[in-house]
Amino acid sequence: MYALVDCNSFFCSCEKVFHPGLQGKPVCVLSSNDGIIVALTPEAKSVGLHRGDPIFKVKDIVERNDVKIFSSNMYLYSAMSKRIVSILRESCDRVDTYSIDESFLDLRGYEKNFNLETYMRGVADRIRLWTDIPVSVGVAPTKTLAKIGSKFAKNYRGYNSVCVIDTDEKRRKALSIFDLDDVWGVGRRTWEKLLALGVRTPLEFADKPEGWVRSHFTKPGFQTWCELNGYPCIDTEEASQKQTICTSHCFKDMVTGLDVLKASVVTFAGSCANKLRGQGSVALCVSVFIGSNPFRDDLVQYWNGGSVRLPVASCDTLEIALAATRILESIYRPGIFYKRSGVILSEISPDSLIQQDLFDPVSNRDERKRLSSMMDDMNRRFGLKTVRLAVEDTEADHWRSRSEYRSPNYLTDIKDLLVVKC
DNA sequence: TCTGGGGTCCTAGGACCC
DNA sequence: TCTGGGGTCCTAGGACCC
Numbered sequence: 023m024y025a026l027v028d029c030n031s032f033f034c035s036c037e038k039v040f041h042p043g044l045q046g047k048p049v050c051v052l053s054s055n056d057g058i059i060v061a062l063t064p065e066a067k068s069v070g071l072h073r074g075d076p077i078f079k080v081k082d083i084v085e086r087n088d089v090k091i092f093s094s095n096m097y098l099y100s101a102m103s104k105r106i107v108s109i110l111r112e113s114c115d116r117v118d119t120y121s122i123d124e125s126f127l128d129l130r131g132y133e134k135n136f137n138l139e140t141y142m143r144g145v146a147d148r149i150r151l152w153t154d155i156p157v158s159v160g161v162a163p164t165k166t167l168a169k170i171g172s173k174f175a176k177n178y179r180g181y182n183s184v185c186v187i188d189t190d191e192k193r194r195k196a197l198s199i200f201d202l203d204d205v206w207g208v209g210r211r212t213w214e215k216l217l218a219l220g221v222r223t224p225l226e227f228a229d230k231p232e233g234w235v236r237s238h239f240t241k242p243g244f245q246t247w248c249e250l251n252g253y254p255c256i257d258t259e260e261a262s263q264k265q266t267i268c269t270s271h272c273f274k275d276m277v278t279g280l281d282v283l284k285a286s287v288v289t290f291a292g293s294c295a296n297k298l299r300g301q302g303s304v305a306l307c308v309s310v311f312i313g314s315n316p317f318r319d320d321l322v323q324y325w326n327g328g329s330v331r332l333p334v335a336s337c338d339t340l341e342i343a344l345a346a347t348r349i350l351e352s353i354y355r356p357g358i359f360y361k362r363s364g365v366i367l368s369e370i371s372p373d374s375l376i377q378q379d380l381f382d383p384v385s386n387r388d389e390r391k392r393l394s395s396m397m398d399d400m401n402r403r404f405g406l407k408t409v410r411l412a413v414e415d416t417e418a419d420h421w422r423s424r425s426e427y428r429s430p431n432y433l434t435d436i437k438d439l440l441v442v443k444c
Numbered sequence: 445t446c447t448g449g450g451g452t453c454c455t456a457g458g459a460c461c462c
Numbered sequence: 463t464c465t466g467g468g469g470t471c472c473t474a475g476g477a478c479c480c
Contacts, residue, residue, distance in 0.1 A: 053448035060448065078446040121480045209478050241454065242478075268450065317447060
């Protein structure tokens with residue numbers, strides 16, 4: 023059996039931990055640049071807000087219902103996520119963190135000594151007590167069914183946070199009333215296709231014969247069908263390192279000058295290099311893209327990108343930033359109102375497996391590597407961007423993201439520790 | 445005025461090899 | 463009349479996830 027532990031409205035719940043007056047109130051967390059709603063509480067849903075709504079379009083709903091708005095603060099959320107995962111690791115030997123707010127627990131063997139429902143309710147209670155984050159748990163023979171269970175646990179109070187699907191009767195009942203397009207692995211396209219084929223519920227899909235499934239779907243669809251029938255086949259083993267690393271943002275205001283774009287691209291390159299070092303990797307390929315605002319059809323549209331291969335795979339901020347700058351210079355077109363830029367690193371491999379180049383133009387790689395890791399240390403100790411590249415500092419800051427409602431970094435910055443007055 | 449930011453896996457088709 | 467039979471690698475695009 024697998025358990026899926028899913029944090030309820032995770033980003034909103036994190037904010038509510040530090041703003042206790044918000045219990046039972048509508049709360050939304052916005053995307054970067056304060057663009058759209060990316061997380062919202064059930065109370066916010068009930069006043070007519072949806073995930074994906076541009077916030078400027080729903081301003082009147084927000085004001086009328088006194089909805090509390092937050093800019094997203096990923097440092098806060100990932101710090102909270104780590105605390106929850108560490109509690110899970112104390113409860114189970116095999117924990118697979120699937121996303122910032124979801125983990126799978128492999129419970130094989132636990133049924134011998136524990137009642138799984140009671141056991142997982144204990145885990146959920148502990149997370150609530152120690153972090154104040156509410157979670158929903160689904161327990162089932164496959165991960166897809168466990169996900170379905172967790173949705174039931176979230177939506178029906180009677181489950182008391184834990185829904186177990188451990189008999190065929192419960193499985194068929196769950197599949198008969200669950201929304202087809204909420205099934206893990208069924209996106210909009212597959213949903214439309216299933217409807218066109220006359221399939222309306224997950225149960226109808228699960229009951230189709232294998233030959234029918236194979237003739238209409240390829241591997242992903244077939245796997246979902248197996249999982250719905252109780253045969254586990256989806257592997258979510260965490261990759262030890264990412265295959266691509268990307269940092270990109272919309273700008274607060276439109277940007278035209280090359281020097282301002284350069285500041286953004288160098289900053290993003292530095293962020294990518296930092297993520298790269300964080301997972302002990304090096305990258306061979308650097309890509310940069312820039313684009314105008316696609317929603318402004320009154321302006322000239324332009325989107326372009328380019329890539330280069332480094333002579334030797336690297337995680338050096340200076341080298342990656344320089345490569346990114348060169349690419350930017352080659353794709354930049356004057357007279358365009360730019361709205362976003364981004365840097366992507368790919369062809370990533372472990373730091374220990376660098377293929378040397380006899381004609382490497384950089385002669386002091388070891389020193390450069392020490393320089394980068396020293397920058398990381400200083401920034402970790404004294405705060406983000408204590409040490410940075412001079413190109414990142416422009417007088418104009420309109421390339422930065424808007425973030426007007428951001429909470430302090432309560433969990434990661436000593437200056438932002440919560441003060442309680444009694 | 446204002447519309448996110450990351451990722452993964454799979455497949456088909458092309459180009460190439462013998 | 464009949465025009466082989468295996469492979470590999472790469473890429474773009476699609477679909478999905480959070």
